[in-house]
Amino acid sequence: MDGSHGKSRTDGRLLNLNPMVSVHDDVFDAATADHAIALARDKLQRSGVVGFSGATESDARTSHHAGLDQWSDPVLTALVERLSALVRLPPENAEPIKVIRYHGDEKFDLHLDAFSGFTPGVAEALASGGQRLFTTLCYLGDTDAGGLTEFPRLKIVVRPRLGRVLAWSNTVPGTDDPHPDSVHVGHPVTDGDKWVLSVWWRERLFHVPRDYPAEAGPDRII
Template sequence: MTDTMLHFQPALGDWILHNLRQGCTAADVAEAMRAQAMPADAAKAIVDAFVFALRTGSPLPVDSVKVEPAFRHEAPRLAAGTAIRTSDRLVRVAARATQPALAVLNDVFSAQECEELIALARPRLAPSTTVDPLTGRDLAGDRRSSQGMFFRLHENPFIARLDQRVSELMNLPVENGEGLQVLHYPQGAQSMPHFDFLVPSNEANKASLARSGQRVSTLVCYLNEVEEGGETVFPETGWSVSPQPGSAVYFEYCNSLGQVDHASLHAGAPVLRGEKWVATKWMRQRRFVAAGETAALSHG
């Protein structure tokens, strides 16, 4: 598979950027370019590159974009069947999709486990942050109005048991997982559309990618009853998953070639009534090494 370069005049890039920032849809901008005799595929690819850069904080295209081969869908890592047996639990599969690989799972955590996760996480919550793609520094989040915290792998026997179960579900070694993250969304909070994979062109991601490889899959487990709102929404596919205590949404976005699936774009709808608690697990291509752990390992 080879990449293709599409070249365009910088003035066209300025026009695309202006219209997107004014609220025009990507489809409308691409259609206007097609109406001026640009091939439809080229127009879509150029506009999509601007949309991706705006969403991820990547550098904006100047006069060319690289068109990568289409994402190759592979057999999901998640086991087949209507139920998945882990070493300590039977998890029911409520629904599946293939593009992207996605599943809704029931009975991932028990009611008692959900309550214990919330109780352990609550005193350690801190305002969620985003990472400046140019500097790598944490910024007060404007795309995600929530509080969160991370558990360390094997932090205690309870967390170790959940990490083991989740790794069996996601069909990757425990050590490939980042620490379990718990997020709390109060009424009115939401997360804007985003990708879970790490964008290689972002300076903030390069060191993490070198240590642990790309993120490949996500499991978001809902920990409480949300009175209204708080769905996990996949805008590119039309999927919307309602939060139910102990249930989870699982999705994949990186294949064996290292390609990432832009159809995995997702968001957390606003919590209209009540609050939402979720626990998230991200899996990497290889053993997860946190920042600062490399130096510790090198000293034995």
């Protein structure tokens, strides 16, 4: 269990060019998915949306999530390093991992991942690592029904599948402006649970291993 798989691959299918949307199958195995879920399960808390009073609960986003530090766990480290090849950015540009669970009718309505000028604290966010250029969404299991990820403006709908990674760009090429066509929605499952692992990728170094004591994570040379 090292974040790899016998058929792991970083090639994929390009679904849209601008914004870039691609899907990659067999990137990781069931053991990696189970490991991430096990680490997150006891840490789950209600997801929120960012408003003018900070992150608050909202009917627009009803999932539960847990934050994990990829550098404190070798399995997660290996997975993030594999994801970095998909977006062609250094692993250190990744934000800390979010593992998200959708249960029953939990959902995430239409939204953008990039920071916008209307987001409180956007200046501080951009000063620390820059804009969220890419998102990589890892599906940690199949769903029996529902749980689709949809880009309505692009007419793209992606089904959850174990080992699948959905990657997309969040900004207008050559700018920090959110790409309006990257707006997307996480539909509720109609049976069982949907588990995903999300990693957002910044313009610059954001979360680097040397910020932490050596005993907190795997040995790395930077």
